[in-house]
Amino acid sequence: MSEIIRIAVDGPGGAGKSTIAKLVAKKLGIEYIDTGAMYRAIGYKTSVKGIDPANLPAMEDMLSDTTIDFVGGSIILDGENVDGAIRTPKMSMMASKVSQLAPVRAKLVASQRQMAAAKSVIMDGRDIGTNVMPDAEYKFFMTASAEERADRRYKELVQKGIDADYDEVLKDIEKRDYEDTHRELDPLKPAEDAIILDTTGIGIDEVVERILGEVK
Template sequence: MKEEQIFQIAIDGPSGAGKSTIAQQVAKLLGIDYIDTGAMYRAIGYKILERKINLDHTEEVIDLLGKTDIDFSKGNIILDGEIVNDQIRTPEVTKMASMCSALPEVRAMLVALQRKMGQAKSVVMDGRDIGTNVLTDARYKFFMTASAQERAERRYEELVAKGQNVNFDAVLADIIKRDHDDSTRALNPLKRAEDAIELDTTGMSITEVTEKIIKEIRKNGNC
């Protein structure tokens, strides 16, 4: 792909809005790479939990980051050479990922890596601050949301399908707490970029949301 053909798609939104699923579908249809930024934070959170590192011990966190490699290949996220797709999707890792995302050291490392990926090739990225911080010049920006109830139902069904024993009320409470934490954190809080198109996916199917985004992109000559 020539440099002038490179473009970025930024998809932001709260937990459980369906960003990752939609981003993957959009990337597949456009034939470009999907970068799961949320999974990158989850990978860091997973490693911190595994190593039993205290987030208050900044030097230990920085040392761990310096010895961490994260990559994507064939739909898999690879942490230090190991595929960790399932390991990073537990409630414990979800909470730790949110905590890690508030640490300047963690964000600096991952944001630098994400920007490098976006400069090298056409990509779809989803997360909390892609359009407002990571890819501020992205050609296409979308902000996906849905009611807390629906997002909790989606997450609950996903976890149950994976055989995890979870309580719906606990999942809903976690969604609401994460919304508050992500939106009020001092460092790059969750918010819609001024030039982003907002999509409320409540009651919409994956196909409907995907088609809406693809239609918007094709309006500008990319397909």
């Protein structure tokens, strides 16, 4: 694509944002930025180092020595591919905790804005259209019922060989939804000019085509 375009995709966990965004990126030939993975990566490093997220000086010290990048669709934390390590219910909750911290948000949002300024991107997360890229050319808010989102996440974990319990996954989804929508810093909500896409009972291809139809 000759001109730089920015596509924001927001929504709760399990709505299919990452899957859809990756496919749209491939069809349009633009970069996919998984901001949720960035918060998961910070949560993962916090957990591995045994740092209490409430200890802001320790968090800030850790952040000053942290690098996050995307290579071939994989997230690289301090030079290491952590795709598998961050895709667990525990890391989902850790991501929710660290995403409420101002120093973490400041570092990652600055990084995300730099990416969006340099090239055409489709970026998914919780506050892309409302905070990270409020001037994005296209904004979408994807959602689905908590039960369907839990079922998708459960099947994803089982497929990866991770031991999972549907009821626990649903409980985690509902807890994450509450925390994301009630946090003080940039709570999860649709941008005023976002197109709402309820993916409950809708196939992936149909959602991709609806987004491509709007962009093209």
